[in-house]
Amino acid sequence: MRRDTKDLATPGPEAFLRLTDVGVTYTSARGSLQAIDNLTLDIEDGQFVAVLGPSGCGKTTMLRLISGLLRPTKGQITLRGRPVTGPSPEVGIVFQNPTLMPWRTVRKNIMMPIRALKLPESEYRGWCDELLSISGLSDFADAYPHELSGGMQQRVGICRGLIHDPKLLLMDEPFAALDAMTRERMGAELQKLWLNTGKSVFFITHSIQEAIFLADRIVVLSDRPARVVEIIDVNLPRPRVPRTQSLPEFGRLSAHLRAHFIGDEHDNHDSTGERAST
Ligand SMILES: Nc1ncnc2c1ncn2[C@@H]1O[C@H](COP(=O)(O)OP(=O)(O)O)[C@@H](O)[C@H]1O
Ligand SMILES: [Mg+2]
Numbered sequence: 001m002r003r004d005t006k007d008l009a010t011p012g013p014e015a016f017l018r019l020t021d022v023g024v025t026y027t028s029a030r031g032s033l034q035a036i037d038n039l040t041l042d043i044e045d046g047q048f049v050a051v052l053g054p055s056g057c058g059k060t061t062m063l064r065l066i067s068g069l070l071r072p073t074k075g076q077i078t079l080r081g082r083p084v085t086g087p088s089p090e091v092g093i094v095f096q097n098p099t100l101m102p103w104r105t106v107r108k109n110i111m112m113p114i115r116a117l118k119l120p121e122s123e124y125r126g127w128c129d130e131l132l133s134i135s136g137l138s139d140f141a142d143a144y145p146h147e148l149s150g151g152m153q154q155r156v157g158i159c160r161g162l163i164h165d166p167k168l169l170l171m172d173e174p175f176a177a178l179d180a181m182t183r184e185r186m187g188a189e190l191q192k193l194w195l196n197t198g199k200s201v202f203f204i205t206h207s208i209q210e211a212i213f214l215a216d217r218i219v220v221l222s223d224r225p226a227r228v229v230e231i232i233d234v235n236l237p238r239p240r241v242p243r244t245q246s247l248p249e250f251g252r253l254s255a256h257l258r259a260h261f262i263g264d265e266h267d268n269h270d271s272t273g274e275r276a277s278t
Contacts, residue, residue, distance in 0.1 A: 024072055066202060088167060119164060135155040168199065198224050212234055
């Protein structure tokens with residue numbers, strides 16, 4: 001189950017996404033802050049990777065690096081062997097907060113990456129309808145964001161991340177603000193979409209249960225500056241269903257991961273003791 005993190009420093013030639021010795025230092029008037037240090041990680045094509053780490057350790061920074069929205073201070077990031085230098089049509093992003101344009105309809109919000117990437121809109125309208133249908137939003141295609149619940153807005157954000165059919169989907173705690181029932185349903189939908197499309201998913205979460213339920217691999221990060229402290233393969237059968245959570249292996253992984261975060265001063269356990277961080 002456990003991979004030695006040393007293996008990550010000598011990755012094979014086939015990596016889909018590769019971070020090599022990446023560091024990020026933020027500089028502001030108050031001084032400099034090292035958010036990420038010596039981060040080395042390979043992600044294989046088609047994998048579902050979950051990232052768990054303490055609050056403020058650098059998870060969102062890592063996602064911004066991979067998306068090309070932020071350049072590393074040191075090290076290198078490559079996607080299919082090419083350096084990441086800016087936003088790419090191969091990458092879709094679902095932010096923690098969907099930040100929809102209030103003056104645009106649901107459909108127009110979802111289509112925004114198509115415009116930004118200067119892709120032909122007519123070719124993506126059908127897929128937009130399909131995404132609206134998958135996410136139960138067909139009746140709200142022409143509604144405005146303020147007419148939607150928080151959960152619905154988040155679903156619009158997910159559709160927007162998928163509209164240009166990216167090979168790699170980056171998700172930053174996408175279900176954190178959802179109620180438990182919606183969260184479970186969205187997790188199941190995401191799994192279905194992933195199983196049907198073969199995309200690679202890079203999924204940041206503060207829920208140990210969610211990470212185990214969804215991922216092939218779980219990357220555990222240290223306190224800031226973020227480094228990889230452990231990588232765990234999750235070998236539970238697919239598709240994962242609610243019953244999967246009662247399998248002994250699920251419980252074992254859960255206990256193992258929880259041990260990483262006990263005593264974490266930023267810890268944010270909920271009543272089930274499930275949460276590792278925010
Ligand atoms: N634009 C920024 N300028 C300065 N510091 C930042 C900036 N963004 C994030 N940080 C700092 O970098 C650290 C990591 O932040 P972040 O990646 O958002 O963590 P996480 O997503 O794991 O909670 C935090 O200490 C945060 O305050
Ligand atoms: Mg974050």
